[in-house]
Every structure is written in structure tokens, then in C-alpha cells.
Amino acid sequence: MEIRPFRDADWPAVWRMLHATIAAGDTYSFAPDSSEAEIHRIWVETPSATFVATDAGVVLGTYFIKPNQPGLGSHVCNCGYVVEPQARGRGVAAALCEHSQDQARALGFRAMQFNFVVASNEGAVRLWQRLGFAVVGRLPGAFRHQRLGYVYALVMFKQLVATDVVYHPAP
Amino acid sequence: MEIRPFRDADWPAVWRMLHATIAAGDTYSFAPDSSEAEIHRIWVETPSATFVATDAGVVLGTYFIKPNQPGLGSHVCNCGYVVEPQARGRGVAAALCEHSQDQARALGFRAMQFNFVVASNEGAVRLWQRLGFAVVGRLPGAFRHQRLGYVYALVMFKQLVATDVVYHPAP
Numbered sequence: 579m580e581i582r583p584f585r586d587a588d589w590p591a592v593w594r595m596l597h598a599t600i601a602a603g604d605t606y607s608f609a610p611d612s613s614e615a616e617i618h619r620i621w622v623e624t625p626s627a628t629f630v631a632t633d634a635g636v637v638l639g640t641y642f643i644k645p646n647q648p649g650l651g652s653h654v655c656n657c658g659y660v661v662e663p664q665a666r667g668r669g670v671a672a673a674l675c676e677h678s679q680d681q682a683r684a685l686g687f688r689a690m691q692f693n694f695v696v697a698s699n700e701g702a703v704r705l706w707q708r709l710g711f712a713v714v715g716r717l718p719g720a721f722r723h724q725r726l727g728y729v730y731a732l733v734m735f736k737q738l739v740a741t742d743v744v745y746h747p748a749p
Numbered sequence: 750m751e752i753r754p755f756r757d758a759d760w761p762a763v764w765r766m767l768h769a770t771i772a773a774g775d776t777y778s779f780a781p782d783s784s785e786a787e788i789h790r791i792w793v794e795t796p797s798a799t800f801v802a803t804d805a806g807v808v809l810g811t812y813f814i815k816p817n818q819p820g821l822g823s824h825v826c827n828c829g830y831v832v833e834p835q836a837r838g839r840g841v842a843a844a845l846c847e848h849s850q851d852q853a854r855a856l857g858f859r860a861m862q863f864n865f866v867v868a869s870n871e872g873a874v875r876l877w878q879r880l881g882f883a884v885v886g887r888l889p890g891a892f893r894h895q896r897l898g899y900v901y902a903l904v905m906f907k908q909l910v911a912t913d914v915v916y917h918p919a920p
Contacts, residue, residue: 609820647865649780650893651902691888693864694818697918715886715904717862719914722821729916731822733886733904743890745900747868 579638579670581677584628589618591637592630595662596621603724605699606658607731610724621658626685629677631670638665641674643681646691655687671702675709679738688739696721697730711736750809750841752848755799760789762808763801766833767792774895776870777829778902781895792829797856800848802841809836812845814852817862826858842873846880850909859910867892868901882907 584592596617603610608617622628625642632638639661646656657678661670682690692711695703707713715733723729755763767788774781779788793799796813803809810832817827828849832841853861863882866874878884886904894900 603821607818607820607822609823612820647778647891649778649783650774650895651778651865651891652780653893654888654891689890691891694822698916703918713918714888716918717825717885717904717906718908719860719912720818720822720825720862720906722824723916724821727915728912730914730918732918733888735888735891737889741890741899743901744898745869745894747874747884747887747901747903 579631579633579668579673581629581631581673584622584630584640588630588637588640589622592621592640593617595637595640595660598663599660604726605696605702607694607721626655627681629674629681631674633665638662638668639670639674641678643678643685643687645687646693653687654689654691655682655685656691656693657682671705672709675706679709679736683738688741689735689737692732692734694721695732695734696723697732698723698726703732703734706734709736750802750804750839750844752800752802752844755793755801755811759801759808759811760793763792763811764788766808766811766831769834770831775897776867776873778865778892797826798852800845800852802845804836809833809839810841810845812849814849814856814858816858817864824857824859825862826853826856826860827862827864828853842876843880846877850880850907854909859912860906860908863903863905865892866903866905867894868903869894869897874903874905877905880907 625644628642641659645652711734714735717731719728720731796815799813812830816823882905885906888902890899891902
């Protein structure tokens with residue numbers, strides 16, 4: 579498995595896996611009927627960078643990386659990952675996440691935040707925890723799961739560069 | 750004090766207070782040198798609605814309301830509030846927040862989320878708590894305060910409509 583920058587020629591394969599994931603309505607908040615143009619903008623045009631994992635020329639997964647906030651919050655990045663359904667269980671998501679952490683440091687980010695991990699996506703929650711992310715927030719009913727109904731979304735966070743935090747939350 | 754929909758003629762007064770707040774670099778993550786056009790887009794063009802609080806024709810404060818996530822998270826809204834520096838301590842922020850909660854219900858939102866409340870902005874944190882918001886997330890060092898350095902940002906959340914949450918977070 580190789581992880582390399584996204585190229586335009588990858589888009590048909592990338593869109594197929596993004597569309598399958600989004601249409602299922604159980605992991606990403608994007609509307610299940612999102613258009614190809616909208617998702618291309620979010621996954622390829624807006625981010626700082628987009629990568630794909632390939633094996634023998636076949637795209638197995640993809641991720642983007644971008645600042646999670648503008649200006650005074652831009653030292654924390656955000657990533658989104660999707661793995662080809664048939665390639666699950668082969669460590670693709672873990673490899674993409676490890677790669678994204680290296681990329682994040684190379685791009686000057688100090689931490690990585692996931693804003694909206696669907697709590698019922700237990701495999702993802704466990705994987706991010708194994709890779710060093712902590713659950714730092716719990717949003718009650720913030721995700722309208724297409725089969726289950728309202729479920730929690732989790733905020734997960736990992737420090738990538740030692741950072742001296744001078745002010746802790748009072749509450 | 751009256752709270753009413755934003756009109757184009759309000760923009761010069763609204764921009765003055767937004768610019769003063771953003772340039773201080775202690776409460777909002779927008780880059781302190783954000784352009785007027787960028788902030789107009791964020792405060793007026795992108796949101797579902799924008800309001801102003803006025804007294805005898807003078808704009809004392811403003812807020813926007815918008816979905817916090819697309820598609821399957823669009824039942825939770827997000828708001829941003831700014832009060833004219835000279836009008837602080839007169840209950841403007843509380844009045845805006847109460848108004849925004851009514852608007853949120855009227856627009857069909859079930860909950861309201863603040864993604865990035867700067868922990869050192871203690872007055873705001875206490876006010877949102879008094880108005881029924883809970884701290885549901887703590888982001889270590891996520892805000893680069895212009896004077897203090899890296900401080901916590903808090904995620905705050907309030908249910909506006911009783912919602913049956915079917916799946917709680919495992920971790």
C-alpha cells in the first residue's frame with residue numbers, strides 16, 4: 579500500500595467510495611444526496627491537501643487535511659477519512675491516519691481535531707483512541723442517523739506538538 | 750431595546766463592532782486582520798439569518814444563526830454574538846441569546862451549539878451557563894489568544910426541543 583497526493587485522475591474512484599459512504603447516512607453529516615460537485619469542493623478544492631492510499635494502482639482510501647478554524651485557531655487541523663467498503667479490515671484507515679499526522683506536523687499544525695465522530699460508529703471511535711485521540715466532547719443527539727435516529731457525535735482531539743496551555747477551563 | 754432583522758443600512762455600525770472585537774484577538778478565531786468582505790460573508794451572507802439589537806436607532810449588538818453541520822447534523826444550529834464595547838453590562842448579550850433561541854425553534858432547530866468559546870472569556874462562559882448551555886467539550890490550547898498565548902476553547906450545547914437520543918457514547 580502506497581499513500582500519495584491525490585491526482586485528478588483519482589476522482590472517479592474517490593467519488594465512488596465517498597458517495598457510497600455518504601449515501602449510507604451512518605458516519606458523515608453530509609446530506610446523503612450530496613452532489614458530486616459539492617463533495618469535490620469539500621474533499622479536494624477547499625482542503626490544504628488530499629491524499630489517496632493505493633495498492634497495485636487501485637484506490638483503497640482517501641483523506642483530506644485542513645485548518646479546523648480560521649486565524650487564531652488555525653494551528654489545529656481537521657481531517658476526514660474514507661475507506662473503500664471492500665478494503666475494510668486491512669488497516670487502511672489506520673495507515674491514512676498515521677500518514678495524516680505526519681503531514682499535519684509537516685504543514686505546521688500543532689494538534690488534530692475531529693468535530694463529529696458518530697458514536698455508533700464504534701470501530702472508528704476505537705481506532706482513533708488506539709491512535710492516541712481522546713474524546714474531549716460529547717454532543718447529545720447531534721447526528722441524525724439514517725437507521726438509528728438521533729445519536730451522540732463525539733469531538734476527538736490529539737496534541738501533535740507539545741504545547742504549553744496557559745489557561746484552563748474554569749467549569 | 751429592540752431586536753430586529755439586519756438591514757443593509759446597519760452594516761457600517763455592525764462592521765465597526767465586529768472589527769473592534771475581531772482585532773482584539775481574545776474572543777473570536779477570525780484572523781485579527783480579516784477583511785470587511787470576508788466578515789460580511791460570514792456574518793451576513795452565509796447564515797440563515799442575522800439580527801441586530803438597537804436602542805433609539807443605535808446598533809448595540811448583533812448575532813447570526815446558521816446550521817452547525819450540513820445534512821444529518823443540520824438540526825443543530827450555531828450562533829455568533831457581538832456587543833458594542835460601550836454597551837457592555839446592559840444585558841445586550843443575554844437578550845440576543847434569548848432571542849436567538851426563539852428564532853432557532855421557529856426555524857426548526859432542535860439544539861444550539863457553540864463550537865469555540867474561549868475559556869478565558871469568563872464572562873461569556875458564565876453567561877451562556879446561566880442561559881442553560883452546558884460545557885460539553887474542552888479543546889486544549891485550541892485558541893491562540895493574542896495576549897495570553899494558547900488557551901482552552903470550550904464546546905457549549907443546549908437542547909431546545911426534547912429529543913430522544915437512542916445511542917449514547919461508549920467511551
